[in-house]
Amino acid sequence: MKHKTLQFNSNIIAAKIRMCVYGSILVSSMVSPLAQAADFSSSYQAYQQAVAAKDVEQTLVYAQQAFDLGKVSFGEHHIDTAKLLMNLANVQRDSGDNVSASQNYDKVLASYLAHYGEDSLEVLDPMLLAAESTTNDKKAQALFEDAINVAKSLNEPLVLAEVYTAAFKHLYKTTEYNHTIKNYGLKAYDIYSKHLPEDAILRVDATYLAASIQFAEKQYDAAERLFLEVIKQYQALDYSHPSELHAHAVLVELYEKQNNSQQATAHCIAIGKMKPWSDDQDQVPLFRHHPNYPKSYAIDRKQGWVDMAFTIDVNGFVKSASVIDSKGGKRFEKESLEAIQKWRYAPKFVDGNPVEAQAKVRLDFTIANG
Known part of the structure; x- marks a missing residue:
């Protein structure tokens, strides 16, 4: 076929x-x-x-x-x-x-x-x-708002969708991020859904963006539907797109949150069976869960770091994690070990086949001044 x-x-x-x-x-x-x-x-x-x-x-x-x-x-x-x-x-x-x-x-x-x-x-x-x-974040927001108003006046939906996307991608990383800016990404998806076929790359990218927004907002039903749509469309390629890999990884976490281990495992297996965009690519982080900051340490403004070593298996799961060195206290070590178990990777590939690989990482625990 x-x-x-x-x-x-x-x-x-x-x-x-x-x-x-x-x-x-x-x-x-x-x-x-x-x-x-x-x-x-x-x-x-x-x-x-x-x-x-x-x-x-x-x-x-x-x-x-x-x-x-x-x-x-x-x-x-x-x-x-x-x-x-x-x-x-x-x-x-x-x-x-x-x-x-x-x-x-x-x-x-x-x-x-x-x-x-x-x-x-x-x-x-x-x-x-x-x-x-x-x-200047406020200046950026004002300029994007002007651009949105210009795009609206042109009565060109696809131009407006491009501007919404540009505004969201820049402003979500700034101090001005709010509900209105979040909706820019969702509005772009709505426009592309109405005006482009399912397999148009602009629409697929917008679907991925909307899925990520819904997941961050804990709208898990909507996120699941959108991520599955992303996977469906990228399966048409003869290699695995990074967004497809990330969609699988986020769905693993989503299903685990719902205690649906069977579906979570299916997406883990799918990651291991993917065709990489490079036959000899190294493991690629897809999802990272931040460790909790120990409450007592935060009250005392205690800071530190933890160096860890671990194995990434053929399905992108972390296993055999251990602490190499640390500074600040055992609670930092405990929270780091718990967090890293939830990380997901696209596995390392050699000659186009997934293999286990070793990795190291440092997690920093810092408290902002002020």
Whole structure:
């Protein structure tokens, strides 16, 4: 029986918006043919060649040079100058200069807003990049909210779903995370479910995200249904996708919480039978349960760590865990040993077959100041 193939080419909005927040693509927007200066043309051509060669250092040099010369050729407030500045900001971000990148994305956004208007499709790209690059969580949230409002005004559901997804993935890691942000991930899933087939990769990824949200919210029935849907779709591949492995691992925990060991074991066995994305991949952590902080130690503000060694079996279970060394007290050791038994891994594979493997880990017990 021939398996269906996931629709990995369902880039619905690629022709409408370049969502470069999802990658490190340095491909430039086309600049105006009005650029006649030979020095600018040479710099821009050198920039494109550096991009093609994936030479970040040279790309940064020529992106800066092309922007400086383009600003003279086009004028400081010309939209092509803003596009050249966005190229520069992209390279700065990828080279680790996040401060300069953030400042330049803000300038690009201001130019785009002035040129295209507040409710235009074009402003979404720099708006999302500005939100992603800032270290100010409140500013990021405000920019994402603006982007959501722009997407809503366009009446393009799939564009809105992309923005919801970008907002959730960034903001859930920040201090601004709340019920509204949680719902961004669920709303993206709802949109994709209505507008894309089950095997479209954007929908499958959104299903996985929604399942993870529901599991974190202890909505276990909804999480189970969604994780099973993820597994079903990724089974069409000729290798095991990391999200499929994680779905199995979370379902192991979910069924154990429900005292349903039979179903939990079935998913453990499924992990061991999977085809890895590399024939010789090392074990990959899929689920980690944090140890409880001993209450008496927390009251006394006692801190420490525990080094452990253990074996990961062919089904991704931890066994034979032992303490190598520790600091802080026996209770840290006890909680660490109990927690690590609940960890799940994709097993180590050799020549495409799962094998037992040894691993070590340190668990830190720290109390934040304040």
